[in-house]
Amino acid sequence: MSCIINIGGEYFDVDAFAKKAQLKNIQKRYKGDVIDTSVTSKQRRAKFSNLTIVASQKDFDDFEGQVSDVVTYLEKNKDSFKHIASTEGVDFAILDFGIDSEIDNKTILTQSIFLNTELIHLCGQFKFSIEISIYSQQIQDVLDKKRTASKNKS
Numbered sequence: 001m002s003c004i005i006n007i008g009g010e011y012f013d014v015d016a017f018a019k020k021a022q023l024k025n026i027q028k029r030y031k032g033d034v035i036d037t038s039v040t041s042k043q044r045r046a047k048f049s050n051l052t053i054v055a056s057q058k059d060f061d062d063f064e065g066q067v068s069d070v071v072t073y074l075e076k077n078k079d080s081f082k083h084i085a086s087t088e089g090v091d092f093a094i095l096d097f098g099i100d101s102e103i104d105n106k107t108i109l110t111q112s113i114f115l116n117t118e119l120i121h122l123c124g125q126f127k128f129s130i131e132i133s134i135y136s137q138q139i140q141d142v143l144d145k146k147r148t149a150s151k152n153k154s
Contacts, residue, residue, distance in 0.1 A: 002056055002057060002058050002059060002060050002062075002066050002097065002098045002099070003054070003055045003056035003058070003066045003069070003070055003095065003096065003097045003098065004052045004053065004054055004055060004095075004096050004098075005052065005053045005055050005093070005094070005095055005096075005128070006050055006051075006052050006092070006093075006094045006096055007050060007051055007052075007053075007084065007090060007092070007093045007094075008029075008048050008049055008050025008051065008090070008091065008092060009048055009049065009050075009089045009090050009091030009092065010031065010047070010048045010049075010089070010091060011049075011088075011089040012048065012049045012050065012087075012089035012090055012091065013049070013088075013089055014028045014029075014030060014049045014050065014051050015028070017051065017087055017090075018051060020083065020087075021077075021080040021081070021083075022080060023053055023077060023080050025053060025054055026051050026052070026053055027051065027052045027053075028049075028050075028051050029046050029049065029050050029051070029052075030046065030049045031046055031047065031048055031049045032045050032046060033045065033046045034046075048091065055069065055070045055073045055074070055095065056069035056070050056073070056097075057069075060098055060099050060100040060135060061099070061100045063097065063099050063113065066097055066099075067097075067115075067116065067119055070095065070097075070119065071118055071119055071122060074122045074123075074126065075122070078125075081125075081126040081128075082125070082126065084126050084127050084128075085126075085127040092129065093126065093127055093128050093129065094128065094129045094130070094131050095123055095128045095129070095130050095131070096131040096132075096133055097130075097131070097132045097133065098133045098135060099113070099132060099133070099134055099135065100134075100135055100137065101134045101135060101136050101137055104137070111134070113132055115130065
């Protein structure tokens, strides 16, 4: 998933929101649920309830494609998102883009991300914050090492 919408809060009624929004492919997590422990052996529990929805499945190296998908998705589903700000229990509504880092610390030392006004306007309408999660080119190696170390401790 390269871009997800994450809506939640400590007292957020996930089921009521999902029923009202009538969106497809919603993943739900409830306050107190066990959070995935595949990277660490520590068991953690969710401190809030939330739902996530995939807004774009474009690759992490196709940010412009993600933005285009998201604009189309938000426009198509306006009626589902217009009540977020008035929904009791919503502490956050975030549009989270996942992208690859272009920085190689040799020839590329900076990375800028442009957000067009159409995307910003739509996010403002629905009270979405925008998050851009930039993933290191070495992320898979690091996660594999952590998983191995965690399994060896067990």
